[in-house]
Amino acid sequence: MTAEIGQAAIFLSVLSGLWAIGFLCIGLRTRNQNAIRSGRNAVIATFILISIATGALIYGFVTDDFSMRYVVEVSSAAQPLLYKITALWGRMSGSLLFWLWLLTVAGAIVVWQNHRYEKETNDTLSDYALIPIAVVQLFFIFLVTGLIEGVYNPLARFPNGQMAPDGAGMNPLLQTPSMAFHPPTLYIGWIALTVPFAFAVGALASGRVSSVWILRSRRWTLFSWIVLTIGITLGGNWAYRELGWGGYWAWDPVENASFMPWLLCTAYLHSVMIQEKRNMLKLWNILLITLAFQFTLLGTFITRSGIISSVHAFAQSDIGGYFLGFILTSTAGVIGLIIYRWKRLKSINRLESLLSRESAFVLNNWLLVGLTLIILWGTLWPIISEAINGEKSSVPEAFFNQVVIIPGLLLLFLTGAGPIISWKKITANNFQRMFLLPVVIGLVAGVLTWGFLAFVKGETSPLYSILCVSVSTFVIVAIFAEFYRGAKLRAKRQETSLLNGLNLLIQRNKRRYGGYIIHIGIVILYIGIMGSKGYFLLESKGLRIGESMEVGEFQLTMKDSFAKEFENYRRTGVVFDVAKNGRQIGTMEPARHFYYKAGQGEQETIESAIRHFGVNDFYIALGSIPFDVKTGGVVNVQVYYNPLISVVWIGVAVMVLGGIVAIAEKSEQNKDS
Amino acid sequence: MQKQRRLKVIAASVVLLCGMVLLVMVGIKRTSVRHFTPAALMADGNIMNNQQVQVDGLIAEGSSKWDAANFNLTFAVRDRETPATVNVIYKDRLKPDNFTDGGSVFVEGKYDATQNLIVASKLMTKCASKYEGAESATPANETSYISQ
Numbered sequence: 001m002t003a004e005i006g007q008a009a010i011f012l013s014v015l016s017g018l019w020a021i022g023f024l025c026i027g028l029r030t031r032n033q034n035a036i037r038s039g040r041n042a043v044i045a046t047f048i049l050i051s052i053a054t055g056a057l058i059y060g061f062v063t064d065d066f067s068m069r070y071v072v073e074v075s076s077a078a079q080p081l082l083y084k085i086t087a088l089w090g091r092m093s094g095s096l097l098f099w100l101w102l103l104t105v106a107g108a109i110v111v112w113q114n115h116r117y118e119k120e121t122n123d124t125l126s127d128y129a130l131i132p133i134a135v136v137q138l139f140f141i142f143l144v145t146g147l148i149e150g151v152y153n154p155l156a157r158f159p160n161g162q163m164a165p166d167g168a169g170m171n172p173l174l175q176t177p178s179m180a181f182h183p184p185t186l187y188i189g190w191i192a193l194t195v196p197f198a199f200a201v202g203a204l205a206s207g208r209v210s211s212v213w214i215l216r217s218r219r220w221t222l223f224s225w226i227v228l229t230i231g232i233t234l235g236g237n238w239a240y241r242e243l244g245w246g247g248y249w250a251w252d253p254v255e256n257a258s259f260m261p262w263l264l265c266t267a268y269l270h271s272v273m274i275q276e277k278r279n280m281l282k283l284w285n286i287l288l289i290t291l292a293f294q295f296t297l298l299g300t301f302i303t304r305s306g307i308i309s310s311v312h313a314f315a316q317s318d319i320g321g322y323f324l325g326f327i328l329t330s331t332a333g334v335i336g337l338i339i340y341r342w343k344r345l346k347s348i349n350r351l352e353s354l355l356s357r358e359s360a361f362v363l364n365n366w367l368l369v370g371l372t373l374i375i376l377w378g379t380l381w382p383i384i385s386e387a388i389n390g391e392k393s394s395v396p397e398a399f400f401n402q403v404v405i406i407p408g409l410l411l412l413f414l415t416g417a418g419p420i421i422s423w424k425k426i427t428a429n430n431f432q433r434m435f436l437l438p439v440v441i442g443l444v445a446g447v448l449t450w451g452f453l454a455f456v457k458g459e460t461s462p463l464y465s466i467l468c469v470s471v472s473t474f475v476i477v478a479i480f481a482e483f484y485r486g487a488k489l490r491a492k493r494q495e496t497s498l499l500n501g502l503n504l505l506i507q508r509n510k511r512r513y514g515g516y517i518i519h520i521g522i523v524i525l526y527i528g529i530m531g532s533k534g535y536f537l538l539e540s541k542g543l544r545i546g547e548s549m550e551v552g553e554f555q556l557t558m559k560d561s562f563a564k565e566f567e568n569y570r571r572t573g574v575v576f577d578v579a580k581n582g583r584q585i586g587t588m589e590p591a592r593h594f595y596y597k598a599g600q601g602e603q604e605t606i607e608s609a610i611r612h613f614g615v616n617d618f619y620i621a622l623g624s625i626p627f628d629v630k631t632g633g634v635v636n637v638q639v640y641y642n643p644l645i646s647v648v649w650i651g652v653a654v655m656v657l658g659g660i661v662a663i664a665e666k667s668e669q670n671k672d673s
Numbered sequence: 674m675q676k677q678r679r680l681k682v683i684a685a686s687v688v689l690l691c692g693m694v695l696l697v698m699v700g701i702k703r704t705s706v707r708h709f710t711p712a713a714l715m716a717d718g719n720i721m722n723n724q725q726v727q728v729d730g731l732i733a734e735g736s737s738k739w740d741a742a743n744f745n746l747t748f749a750v751r752d753r754e755t756p757a758t759v760n761v762i763y764k765d766r767l768k769p770d771n772f773t774d775g776g777s778v779f780v781e782g783k784y785d786a787t788q789n790l791i792v793a794s795k796l797m798t799k800c801a802s803k804y805e806g807a808e809s810a811t812p813a814n815e816t817s818y819i820s821q
Contacts, residue, residue, distance in 0.1 A: 244767070351682055366686070370693045377697055381705065392708040394727065396781070396795075399704040403696050540765045542742040604770055623767040626741070634741040638767050 003068055006056025006155040013049040016042045017138035024131050036127055040111050043130055047104035054101045057154055061087055067163040070094055070154045076169035078568050083170055086180040090170050093154035100140035102191045107133045128202030139326050150318040172595040172605055178238040185231030186258055190296035192224035197293035200286045204337035209344050214272045226659035228262045233652045244606030244621035246640035251400035256379045257299030260372045264292035267368035274361050283345040290334045297327050353425035360418040367407045374403050405464050412526055415519040416475030438477040446470025468530050472523045479516050514662025518655045525651030531644025542634040551639045555579045561629045569595045572625045590620040615646040711750050712757035722786035733758050734774045763793040771798045
């Protein structure tokens with residue numbers, strides 16, 4: 001019965017969606033408050049209806065209702081409760097419903113926030129923004145109704161009252177906490193990005209193209225950025241721990257699909273500051289947030305349409321066509337509105353100098369958008385190459401690793417240079433006061449690193465490693481000097497300690513200094529990436545019990561093997577004694593899990609053993625363990641030494657912390673000066 | 674003055690744009706790898722000798738040998754439609770999960786036309802799914818390719 005109620009709720013939400021769009025349009029056009037209110041209520045109604053549908057599906061999971069097709073596909077009776085619930089987004093139909101539900105949550109929150117504004121002013125901007133939100137909702141409602149080919153209604157039952165004895169179960173690779181939370185985190189980030197986009201459209205529609213729409217949606221944007229940062233990292237962290245290939249990022253199409261909106265969101269967070277401060281880039285900001293939003297849909301299109309084969313291998317369906325159609329029509333709509341409001345979007349101010357903070361912002365935007373397009377080009381290269389000369393080609397990881405270096409280093413430089421360069425035009429005084437010290441220290445650090453590696457270690461490091469160290473040092477010195485100068489000034493004014501001064505400084509301008517903390521996080525992240533991508537060691541060997549192998553300074557001896565039965569899987573593995581330079585430091589137990597029930601039949605997974613040495617990781621993955629392992633069978637061992645890998649996670653944590661500081665500033669206040 | 678400044682901005686933008694385009698073109702030229710079916714690769718054998726290639730096909734039944742002690746996997750990729758096969762050697766890496774006769778396989782490596790052999794640097798397998806074909810609905814968050 002619950003499934004039927006859920007289905008009914010989905011069909012009713014088609015009406016509430018149409019109701020919302022219709023009444024908001026009419027109400028805003030005729031300034032009819034009752035119609036507007038009715039439209040808002042319809043947005044809330046959609047939220048309630050989709051909540052019912054989602055609740056019904058979760059109920060199906062929890063009660064093991066194996067007459068429901070979707071439940072059978074992703075859950076099984078033996079699945080732990082947590083993974084029964086996360087099965088909600090285990091496959092396409094369910095994840096679309098989940099996505100839709102999050103969208104309706106966002107819609108309801110906008111209505112609620114709007115309620116507060118309405119009391120204070122007679123402001124209709126948020127009501128205008130509700131229309132695009134409702135349109136996007138309606139698109140997703142349409143997708144989950146089951147009316148289109150290839151996507152069935154997630155609440156559908158098997159025909160003729162059929163029932164499966166048990167579910168197929170979720171892929172065991174996905175049954176880990178970080179996989180449970182990685183997809184919803186990304187979804188939340190993407191959906192949050194819908195709100196600033198909706199406000200941009202609302203601004204165009206209402207004609208209020210000043211900075212109000214940006215300020216009103218600022219927290220949504222920043223929230224999206226923070227959540228996307230966490231979500232992308234969770235994915236990398238999951239891949240690192242669960243897939244057994246020792247890496248965390250491989251430029252796979254699906255990874256790129258999540259990374260591109262992040263880059264555009266980052267660009268947008270910067271360019272809006274120019275509009276607020278100097279009233280420039282109005283048109284650009286609208287285009288940028290539109291692009292960012294469309295890229296969240298494009299990601300789904302790329303991964304679900306089957307036009308690109310990916311390691312993630314989301315299966316193919318017709319749904320890609322609908323996404324492409326929606327992307328094209330909604331973009332056309334935005335362009336139409338832009339043309340309609342063309343005159344109001346013209347900037348009064350222009351760049352005064354190529355060496356100014358404005359230019360630094362513009363360059364930052366160019367690089368971030370350029371990087372996005374480069375990654376898109378590489379991701380779509382199989383299609384592009386086939387279109388150009390009929391030869392299907394693709395580019396490997398190496399392509400991305402090579403092309404991102406130069407823009408990446410320039411961006412790194414800007415994280416330091418941007419905050420200290422003066423507005424309008426750089427002066428000799430500004431350069432001397434702000435740049436001289438960081439530049440000199442950065443150069444010295446670069447030379448020292450080069451000298452240390454070349455003469456002490458006898459290694460020739462690639463130029464970009466040296467540059468990375470040098471530029472990173474510059475940024476760190478520049479930002480810390482900013483903090484120091486500000487804190488000293490505050491401390492002096494308030495006659496308090498330097499630490500108190502620092503606290504006051506950050507409290508008074510959370511947005512700005514939160515941003516600088518993010519910049520520090522970026523530097524840390526770069527160092528981590530440089531170490532873990534550029535200097536890892538990999539050794540592979542077939543070992544019998546009692547045999548040893550060497551990786552760098554470490555010696556590994558395979559001591560024993562073990563096998564253990566669990567409820568739904570068998571764990572087999574080996575025990576290693578690990579020694580560093582001959583000194584025993586502990587044991588590691590890499591293993592493999594053999595799952596009896598695993599989505600597509602039985603499945604084996606690698607359960608790598610990871611041991612941290614400071615910020616460096618020692619990582620062992622195993623091949624299949626032969627039955628005769630105790631009597632001389634060979635086990636395949638693959639060992640990675642990943643330097644600075646923990647620095648990657650630390651860098652992201654600092655970025656997130658900075659984001660949280662920045663989001664704490666209230667939107668109405670705008671003290672950036 | 675105003676004009677000159679504008680010229681400067683345009684010049685800087687053009688330089689930046691050209692730089693990016695150049696970066697991509699060089700990157701593509703250096704790393705792009707052509708994609709083949711086994712039959713197409715054999716037909717183009719002479720042109721592709723000693724080149725990086727990607728081949729997509731099935732693991733030929735009974736062709737695979739796994740020398741665990743030396744980390745050496747050899748097998749043949751069979752065309753999906755014709756009887757053409759290409760031999761593959763994959764060294765120093767773990768044998769991928771789900772590596773079974775008749776399963777889908779994706780190989781990237783250097784092609785030696787004289788021996789009809791790919792020295793693989795990358796190997797991905799996909800399990801021969803029981804659900805495939807029977808299902809119109811399709812797995813979403815499913816990692817069925819296991820990269821090694």
